[in-house]
Amino acid sequence: MTSVTGSSPRGPVRAWGKLPEELSARVPVEQRGPGLDRDAVRLLVSRGTEVSHHTFPELPRLLRAGDVLVVNTSVTLAAAVDGRIGHARVVVHFSTRGNDGRWAVELRDPDGRGTTRARAGAPAGTEVRLSGGVRLVLEEPLSARADRLWWARLPGGDVPALLREHGRPIRYSYTERDQPLSAYQTVFALPSADGAGSAEMPSAARPFTARLVAELVSRGVQFAPVSLHTGVASAEAHEPPYPERFAVPEASARLIGAARAGRGRVLAVGTTAVRAVESAAGADGSVRAREGWTDLVVTPERGVRVVDGLLTGFHEPEASHLLMLEAVAGRAAVDRGYEEAVRRRYLWHEFGDVHLLLP
Secondary structure: OOOOOOOOOOOOOOOOOOHHHHEOOOOHHOOHHHOOOOOOOOEEEEOOEEEEEEHHHHHHHHHOOOOEEEOOOOOOOOOOOEEEEEEEOOOOEEEEOOOOOOOOEEEEEOOOOOOOOEOOOOOOOOOOEOOOOOOEEEEEEEOOOOEEEEEOOOOOOOOHHHHHHHHEOOOOOOOOOOHHHHHHHHOOOOOOOOOOOOOOHHHOOOOOOOOHHHHHHHHOOOOEEEEEOOOOOOOOOOOOOOOEEEEHHHHHHHHHHHHOOOOOEEEOHHHHHHHHHHHEEOOOOOOOEEEEEEEOOOOOOOOOOOOOEEOOOOOOOOOHHHHHHHHHHHHHHHHHHHHHHHHHHEEHHHHHHEEEEEE
């Protein structure tokens, strides 16, 4: 099966049920106690249906020389900007930079608690007055299947400069308070020349520290950087991802190929890294340097061609990401891991604990 466009079917009902609200990670781990660093999170490891419990600093001892970690270098943008349509207050989430200079955006209503809620769509031609006195013009929906995201233009304006001066990180209702942009950057983040980046943090890589990366390298684990600029997720509808910009450099493609030809495992750090590297893979699993837009949705039916394992956060029962986890590890392994994560009170979302799915 080739890449899937449009809506993908919802996954079946999950045996582990609804996520308990108290398991949402409300602040970054380093704010939960004195002396804590980003790596002070728990690590659940699944090997098939076998589950073991660790802390993240144990990761180097769980990997082996020759393994390749595919990491996403996309920076997180300060993608939320206040605005007004007429007298009504809105929040604009800048999602994705298009090739023609337009940006895909989502309009949200402020909820009075520092976060936002879904807003009904606005007609084409709607003008939004943004902080800093600039205006944004909605031109057309990003997709014929929904009007949540719109292509919009900032006449005479500079979106990266607007975000640097007036933006803040997108914050969801399960978090406790606003955080500085630095809390949403990973150790692998590299600025893009055109100001592109991710509307939401590639959060699986958040627990890595420079110290931990150095230990992994000293043990023979290698890193293959790729980029995928992730757009705004639908917190309400759990839609499959829209097309996103990605790049797999030549050096990373060769490193992945060498691991596959030898005894190394290719382990993706985050679902965004899976999407990028699988988008650059041929039917035989060979990876070549490639960049552009990907509409690939990784499902159990399509399977994976390159990735042997995955390090990822914990996703809600309705999330389309779970289909990707099943493609990598199988339904039984995912369900078993999640049942154990709920039972052992692992924390969810971008500031939460992490899950390593190994062959």
